[in-house]
Every structure is written in structure tokens, then in C-alpha cells.
Amino acid sequence: MSGEQKEKIITITLPTDTYFISGLRDMTLTLVKNLAKVSDQWAFRFQSVVDELCSNAIEYGSLPGENILIRFVIVPEERLEVVIEDTGGKKHAKAQELQEHLAKALKTDFSNAKSLRGRGLAQIVANWTDKLIFEDREGGGIRVKASKSLVGITVNRPTVAASAAKAKTGFVSIYE
Amino acid sequence: MASPIKMITSEQVLKTAAGEVVLKVIKLVGQLDESNVDDQARQIYDLIETFPQQAVLLFDMQELTYLNSKTIGYLTDWHLKMSEKQGKLALVGLRPNILDILNVVGLTQIVSNYESMEAAKQAVAA
Numbered sequence: 490m491s492g493e494q495k496e497k498i499i500t501i502t503l504p505t506d507t508y509f510i511s512g513l514r515d516m517t518l519t520l521v522k523n524l525a526k527v528s529d530q531w532a533f534r535f536q537s538v539v540d541e542l543c544s545n546a547i548e549y550g551s552l553p554g555e556n557i558l559i560r561f562v563i564v565p566e567e568r569l570e571v572v573i574e575d576t577g578g579k580k581h582a583k584a585q586e587l588q589e590h591l592a593k594a595l596k597t598d599f600s601n602a603k604s605l606r607g608r609g610l611a612q613i614v615a616n617w618t619d620k621l622i623f624e625d626r627e628g629g630g631i632r633v634k635a636s637k638s639l640v641g642i643t644v645n646r647p648t649v650a651a652s653a654a655k656a657k658t659g660f661v662s663i664y665e
Numbered sequence: 666m667a668s669p670i671k672m673i674t675s676e677q678v679l680k681t682a683a684g685e686v687v688l689k690v691i692k693l694v695g696q697l698d699e700s701n702v703d704d705q706a707r708q709i710y711d712l713i714e715t716f717p718q719q720a721v722l723l724f725d726m727q728e729l730t731y732l733n734s735k736t737i738g739y740l741t742d743w744h745l746k747m748s749e750k751q752g753k754l755a756l757v758g759l760r761p762n763i764l765d766i767l768n769v770v771g772l773t774q775i776v777s778n779y780e781s782m783e784a785a786k787q788a789v790a791a
Contacts, residue, residue: 507700511668514698514731533762541734544699609734609770616769 497524499561505551507544513559514540522646524563531642534617535569541610542573542633549582550575550630566643570636577630584623584631591615591623667701668731670694672708679721681790687717688789690782692725697736706739713746720752721789725782727758737770744776753777757785 499520503509517539522532539559546557555576562570594611614621614635624632671694679686691712697705716722722743740756747754756778759767767773779785 507698508667510698510700511696530761530765533765536731537733537762537766540698540731544733544735548699607738609737612770613734613766 495565497561497563497565499563501559501561502556503543503547503559505547505553505555505557507547510540510544510547513543517561520561520563521569525565525569525639526643526646527569527639528642528644531637535571535637537613538617538635539571539573541613542571542635545610546573546575546631546633549580550577552576552578564639566639568636568638570634572632572634574626574632575630576628577626581629582631584625587623587631587633591621667704668696668698670697670701670705672705674712679786679790686789687720688723688786689716689720690723690725692728694728696731697729698731698733699735702733702736702739706736709739709743710746713743713750716747716750716752718750718752720747720750722747722752722754723757723782723785723789724754725757726760726763729763730760732763732766734766734770737767737772740772740776753789755779755785755788757782 501513501516503513514536517536518532521527521535522529527535543557543559551557555578557576558572558574560572562568562572591611591614594608595615618635618637620634620636622634624634626632673692673694675690675692677688677690679688689712691709693705713722724740740754744754754776756767756776758781759778764773764778767776767778777788779788
């Protein structure tokens with residue numbers, strides 16, 4: 490596998506505070522555009538997926554003063570995965586319950602405004618990922634894995650390395 | 666500290682084929698997410714309480730760059746509240762990423778949206 494095709498893993502630990510969510514969204518957009526090279530539409534979609542799952546982990550998962558963990562796994566031209574973990578201090582939910590809750594929330598009657606409420610997260614993550622897995626963490630909390638195939642959704646973007654090399658043009662080393 | 670969001674309200678009276686309609690516009694500038702949507706929502710609920718019957722509420726979203734699913738829940742509720750007042754609610758100037766979110770959740774099947782304020786006012790006046 491060439492250096493270009495290697496799996497890239499980025500791990501972020503965030504305090505349980507919605508203050509950081511906006512910055513996380515910006516970072517997600519940059520990551521998926523530059524490393525996964527997805528189209529703008531899919532970059533925004535994945536941004537929503539990450540935002541929804543992280544906000545959920547902050548609101549219902551980890552306690553204030555604790556953290557949530559976000560891990561991006563990017564295999565160029567193959568797949569994009571995000572894993573979000575909370576400590577489960579707040580609601581002590583189990584993975585099975587969340588899976589069932591999600592399945593129920595997906596049964597939305599789009600002709601009825603009242604039936605839309607509380608189902609947005611489910612529709613966003615279910616429609617914009619290929620696989621969504623909930624797992625119970627040892628020691629408490631939930632691990633959510635959301636993955637998406639990159640086949641058909643990437644565009645031609647300059648590589649990160651190419652951009653860095655271009656930025657170096659004109660630099661004169663003091664050691665020459 | 667919450668994500669940046671600004672709300673600007675305005676009002677006008679539109680002449681329509683059926684008479685006059687009170688048009689309320691709420692312009693949202695910034696992003697709505699878990700850090701700020703509950704506070705903004707409280708202000709909007711308070712505003713809607715003051716609206717007369719049969720008013721039309723337009724959300725000008727041309728400068729709204731992000732909204733989350735909780736915001737969609739609130740929009741759904743405001744749509745219902747305006748309907749209870751025999752009024753209407755519509756969205757204006759949705760950016761592509763916002764329209765994409767609202768489409769996947771299904772809100773665009775229930776709430777009207779227009780590309781421009783002019784198009785929205787023409788639809789209201791008709």
C-alpha cells in the first residue's frame with residue numbers, strides 16, 4: 490500500500506461541554522475534505538453525523554467534568570469511520586436500548602409534523618452512514634461506530650502533502 | 666460559551682388578494698447547535714406568543730450556516746403553533762447543506778421553503 494493509501498487515524502478527547510462542538514464541526518469538515526477527499530455535500534453530511542452523535546454523547550452520555558472520545562479512521566478511497574465513546578455516567582443507557590430506540594425513531598410518518606419530532610438524529614445518521622453499531626464499553630458508557638464507503642463520493646482535491654510542498658516554494662534555507 | 670448566533674426580527678404588512686397579512690421575519694445569522702438552540706428557541710416561542718392570528722412567519726436563513734436536529738424539532742413545533750393561530754411558517758434562503766439536512770429529516774415535506782425573500786412574499790401575497 491502506498492503512503493497515499495495508508496489508513497489515517499485521528500483521535501480527539503473533548504470535555505463534556507457543548508462549547509467545543511462548533512470547533513469539532515469545523516475540524517470534521519476539514520478532515521473529511523482533505524484526507525477523505527469527499528465532495529462538499531458529503532463533507533457537510535458527515536459533519537452533521539459527527540455533530541449529532543457527539544452532541545448526544547455530551548447530553549446523555551458523559552457527566553460534566555468528564556470527556557467524550559472521538560476517533561476518525563480514514564482509509565483513502567475506501568472508507569471513512571468515526572467512533573464516539575462516552576462514559577455513561579448520565580443515563581446509563583445500554584447499546585441494545587439505543588439500537589432499538591434508533592430503529593423506532595426511523596419509522597417516521599413524513600406527512601405528520603408531530604411525528605418528525607425527536608427523529609432527526611436517527612434520520613441523519615441512518616441515511617448518511619452505511620453502518621451504525623452501538624457497543625457497551627467495559628467500565629460503562631457507549632461506543633458508537635459510524636462508517637461510510639467512500640466509493641462514488643470522492644472528488645479530485647489536492648493532497649495535503651502537495652499543498653505543504655507548494656507552500657514551501659521560495660523558502661531559502663539558512664543552512665545553504 | 667455558545668456557538669455564535671444572531672437573531673434579527675422585522676415586521677411588515679402585506680397586501681394580499683384576501684386583504685392584509687402581518688408578515689413577521691426572523692433572520693438567523695450564524696449556527697444553531699446544542700450550545701445555543703435552547704436559548705434561542707425560548708426567545709422565538711415568546712415572540713410567537715405575541716403574533717396576531719393569521720400572521721405569516723418567515724425564517725430568513727440566508728446567513729445560517731448550520732443547524733442541528735434539535736433545531737428541526739423546534740421548527741416543527743413552531744410550524745404547529747403558527748397553524749394553531751391559522752397562520753403559516755416558511756423558510757427562506759436555505760443554504761445547500763441546510764436544505765440537505767431538512768430534506769433527509771423530512772421537514773421540507775411539511776414546511777414550505779423559498780429561495781428568496783421576494784419569492785416568499787409573492788407566495789404569501791397570492
